[in-house]
Amino acid sequence: MIGQWQLRAAFAQRLSDMYGREVPAYTTLVDVSREVNEDVLRAQGADAERLGSIGRVTAERHGAIRVGTPAELQQVARIFGALGMHPVGFYDLREAAASAVPVVSTAFRPVDGEELARNPFRVFTSLLTPADPRFFDADLRARLENFLAGRRLFPQELLDLADRAEAAGELPEADAERFLQLAVQSFELSTDPVDRAWYETLERVSAVAADIGGVRSTHINHLTPRVLDIDELYRRMTERGIEMIDTIQGPPRWKGPDVLLRQTSFRALAEPRALRTPDGEVISGALRVRFGEVEARGIALTRQGRARYDALLARVDEEAARRPDTDRADLARALWAEELPDTEQELAAQGLAHFTYHLVPGRPDDGNRPPAGLRDLVAQGWARAEPVVYEDFLPRSAAGIFQSNLSEEGTRNNDQEAAAYDSAWLSGVLGREVLDPFDLYEEQQNRSLAQVARALGLDRTPR
Structure with missing residues (x-):
C-alpha cells in the first residue's frame, strides 16, 4: 500500500519533472538552487540546517494553481486531501495588489510536524471572483460564469481515487499509480486552441482572470524550489542571462534571523499556444x-510579531513615498534594525516568533531545581529552543509576484463595492475548515512546552 505522504512526495516529484519539460528555465532555477544550497551548507555547516534539514530543503517545492468556480476548488480540495494536504490560511489578493488580481486564495499543505518533515509540499490555490463588480460588470460576469460552467477540469476517475485515498489514508500500488498519472495530467498545459477574442476580453480586465477563465483547463502556474540564500540565487540567475523580476518580495536581508518568507521569480515567459480566431x-x-x-x-x-511586521511594511511604504530616491531595501533594513530583535533568543523572549522547546539531555546535576520561567529554563541549560519554520504565505508578496509578471495592470472600478469573501465563506465552499496558520504554530509550540514541563516535573507549563 502507498501512504498519503508517499503519494504526496511522488506527486511533487512528477509535477516538478513535468514542469521542467514544459518550462526549461525552471530546471535551471532548480539547478542553481541546489548549487547555492550546497555552497551554503559547506560554508555554514549545521547552522545551514537550522530551519530544516538539507534533505527537506532540497526536496521542498510549492506549486501554484488557479481555478474559476467554487465547485472546481472543492474538487481540488479532494485531490489534495488524498495527499494529506489541508487548506490553511485565507489570502485576499484583490486587496493586496495595486493592479487587478481578482482572486482569493488558500494553501493546501500538510499540518502535522512529522508529515511536514517527510515532505512539505504545498500548493497555493487561487479562486477567481466573478462576483466582484470592481472587475466584472454584470454582462461579463454572466458570460464568464457560463463559460466556466461548461468546462470540467478533473476526470471523475481521479476524484473517486482521491476520495478513497483520503478516507483510507493509502491506496494499493496500482491505484496509486493511476491516481498519480491522472493528477499530473490534469495540471499539464493544454494544447487545445484558445479562443483569442474571449481570452483578450478577460485580459483587458486582468491577465490573471484570462489565465483562469479564458481557457478550458487548468495548469501549474509556477513551481517553487526553496533556497538557503535567495540573494545569491538572484545574482547567479541574472549572471546566467535569466531575466528576474525587479525585487525580492518580503522581509529585507539583514543581520538578524530570517523571518517569514522571501520570494522572487524569473519573469513570465512567452509560451507558444494555438489560438482560434x-x-x-x-x-x-x-x-x-x-x-x-x-x-x-x-x-x-x-500574532504579535506579524503585527509588528505589517506595521514595519507600512512604515517602509511611507518612507519610500517620502524619499523616492532612497533604495527601498536600505530603508527596510534600517527600520528592521530599529524595531526587531536581532537574535532568536530575543525574538522568543519578546513573544514575537514561534519556537519548539526540547529537554537538553545530559545536563550536569548542579543540585538546583529547574526554574518555572521559560527564559530561565533556556538560559540555565534545561531546555533548548528550535525555530518553527514558516510554512505559509504572505498575501502582499504573492500579489507582488503575480503583478510583477503581468504585462498590463488591467482594469478595476473602485467606485463599485467589493464582493465579500472571507475564511468562513471559503470553508463553506470547501466543505472543510480553512485552518488558521497562527493556531497551528501556537499548538506546535504549546505541545513542546507541555512535554518539557512533564519531563521536568513542573507544576505548570513554562511561559
Whole structure:
C-alpha cells in the first residue's frame, strides 16, 4: 500500500519533472538552487540546517494553481486531501495588489510536524471572483460564469481515487499509480486552441482572470524550489542571462534571523499556444502567464510579531513615498534594525516568533531545581529552543509576484463595492475548515512546552 505522504512526495516529484519539460528555465532555477544550497551548507555547516534539514530543503517545492468556480476548488480540495494536504490560511489578493488580481486564495499543505518533515509540499490555490463588480460588470460576469460552467477540469476517475485515498489514508500500488498519472495530467498545459477574442476580453480586465477563465483547463502556474540564500540565487540567475523580476518580495536581508518568507521569480515567459480566431482559423501565437518562483523560508512569527511586521511594511511604504530616491531595501533594513530583535533568543523572549522547546539531555546535576520561567529554563541549560519554520504565505508578496509578471495592470472600478469573501465563506465552499496558520504554530509550540514541563516535573507549563 502507498501512504498519503508517499503519494504526496511522488506527486511533487512528477509535477516538478513535468514542469521542467514544459518550462526549461525552471530546471535551471532548480539547478542553481541546489548549487547555492550546497555552497551554503559547506560554508555554514549545521547552522545551514537550522530551519530544516538539507534533505527537506532540497526536496521542498510549492506549486501554484488557479481555478474559476467554487465547485472546481472543492474538487481540488479532494485531490489534495488524498495527499494529506489541508487548506490553511485565507489570502485576499484583490486587496493586496495595486493592479487587478481578482482572486482569493488558500494553501493546501500538510499540518502535522512529522508529515511536514517527510515532505512539505504545498500548493497555493487561487479562486477567481466573478462576483466582484470592481472587475466584472454584470454582462461579463454572466458570460464568464457560463463559460466556466461548461468546462470540467478533473476526470471523475481521479476524484473517486482521491476520495478513497483520503478516507483510507493509502491506496494499493496500482491505484496509486493511476491516481498519480491522472493528477499530473490534469495540471499539464493544454494544447487545445484558445479562443483569442474571449481570452483578450478577460485580459483587458486582468491577465490573471484570462489565465483562469479564458481557457478550458487548468495548469501549474509556477513551481517553487526553496533556497538557503535567495540573494545569491538572484545574482547567479541574472549572471546566467535569466531575466528576474525587479525585487525580492518580503522581509529585507539583514543581520538578524530570517523571518517569514522571501520570494522572487524569473519573469513570465512567452509560451507558444494555438489560438482560434473569430473566423475559426487556428493560428500560432504566444501567451505569457507562467514563471519560475523561488523562496527562502524563515521563522514563523506570532500574532504579535506579524503585527509588528505589517506595521514595519507600512512604515517602509511611507518612507519610500517620502524619499523616492532612497533604495527601498536600505530603508527596510534600517527600520528592521530599529524595531526587531536581532537574535532568536530575543525574538522568543519578546513573544514575537514561534519556537519548539526540547529537554537538553545530559545536563550536569548542579543540585538546583529547574526554574518555572521559560527564559530561565533556556538560559540555565534545561531546555533548548528550535525555530518553527514558516510554512505559509504572505498575501502582499504573492500579489507582488503575480503583478510583477503581468504585462498590463488591467482594469478595476473602485467606485463599485467589493464582493465579500472571507475564511468562513471559503470553508463553506470547501466543505472543510480553512485552518488558521497562527493556531497551528501556537499548538506546535504549546505541545513542546507541555512535554518539557512533564519531563521536568513542573507544576505548570513554562511561559
